[in-house]
Amino acid sequence: MIRPTWRGLAVAIVAIAAIAQAWAFGPRTLNAVAVPAVVALAVGFVQIAIADLRLDLPRLRDDHEGTTVTADCTLTGHRGLLATAQVDTDGVTIDGPIAGVVPTGRTCRVTLTDRGTATLGPGRAVVRDRMGLWRRSRSLDERVTTTVFPRVLDLVPEGPLAPLIDPTGGIERQEFDRVREYVPGDPLSDVHWASTAKRPDELYVVEFADRRPDEDVLVAASGPRREADAIAEATASVAIAALTAGRSVGLVAGDEVIEPGRGRDHRYELLTALAAYDGERTPPDAWANATVQVTDGTDGPRVTVGDATIPFDRLRADRSVERTPTAEGSA
Known part of the structure; x- marks a missing residue:
């Protein structure tokens, strides 16, 4: 539902007062104050009525309970709208809302809190027109799921x-086999620090040709x-x-x-x-x-x-x- 903001109510009151004065003192007051106020209210209402807003959430890799990842969360749609989105969570937490002038986004910290299937989204957003005269609440259907493993x-x-x-x-470890990307559960003793140093954002481990x-x-x-x-x-x-x-x-x-x-x-x-x-x-x-x-x-x-x-x-x-x-x- 579209509702006026406090600023919108103030503009509407000013417009009504100007119209009332125009009846008493002539149309010049109407032209100078009421018409711009009415136009601003009308334009803002149309912006909110046709506003398109989309929530883009990160695709989370299956990982262990307690893991925290950072990823981009964004709001896209009609440019210039003012939006604040709250993301619903089940089995995960996110570190606050996403807010700003569309398109907008920020780096979110997402923590996997509960073992099982976790869900990030959907969301709820409050959208305001460019002049902040109208507001509208709407749902955002974006939803991502991930599997949360028990801690190891x-x-x-x-x-x-x-x-x-x-x-x-x-x-009996016979000989070096290969270096590969770290996966949850690999022992830290197998980390290949030389390869990891070349790419600080990744961990790499050594695999040996083992006699098992x-x-x-x-x-x-x-x-x-x-x-x-x-x-x-x-x-x-x-x-x-x-x-x-x-x-x-x-x-x-x-x-x-x-x-x-x-x-x-x-x-x-x-x-x-x-x-x-x-x-x-x-x-x-x-x-x-x-x-x-x-x-x-x-x-x-x-x-x-x-x-x-x-x-x-x-x-x-x-x-x-x-x-x-x-x-x-x-x-």
Whole structure:
């Protein structure tokens, strides 16, 4: 709905007063004041009535909970309009509105806050004509979605899990293979700093031609819905640690079954499944056949290998690895 601003109301009052004076003192007052005011109101009303406004949001790369990216957010449409847009969010946050004279934009900071499917948009905008006499609220349909993976924490090899996640416990690194772009879950020890220094906006890691152990590792997750986030985080951390250590890793999480595998695409498949995990109980047969079982305990998730159980907190290193992609790679 189109409404007058306070400035528009003031102009309208002045125009009405001028018209009233014209009746009393002649048309010269009408020509000098009322006509420009009425024309300004009419032109502003038409501008708002036909105004076109579009919200352009960044395309976000799937990434881990807690990741913050910077990207351009813009408003385009009829030039010269004054617009302020608020962007709706679900599972992400954005650092404030987008405002200015159309076309306008700014660099937005977007943070992935909740595991699962996150949505940025749609939006709501308040548009004013060039003279600020009229305002109109309108919806903006732009919407982008992304998958938010659980955090992947650094683990210290300890207890029964150590042989499965120790990067030196089963791989013999033979020779340099290639340098490639960093992907979430790569160990920071593999960062190739010489290549990274040439392109500060990117991280690069070294891949080796590894002699890998043959045994598969099947990780199973099971627990109540209220603990789904913590279990997904613990399961992702164990699975990616084993994958990084050169193991062929499979996953059972509720009804989701992923066969053992290796590589970048398989890492993405594991994390995507755990992003969607909602706390389902894993079927008993699959649970019994798992190499590693992750479930809820009285003080957080616990990890079981064979007959030995260890609290997940004991496996955590002092801090989680930052999984922050570059703005170019995320938008």
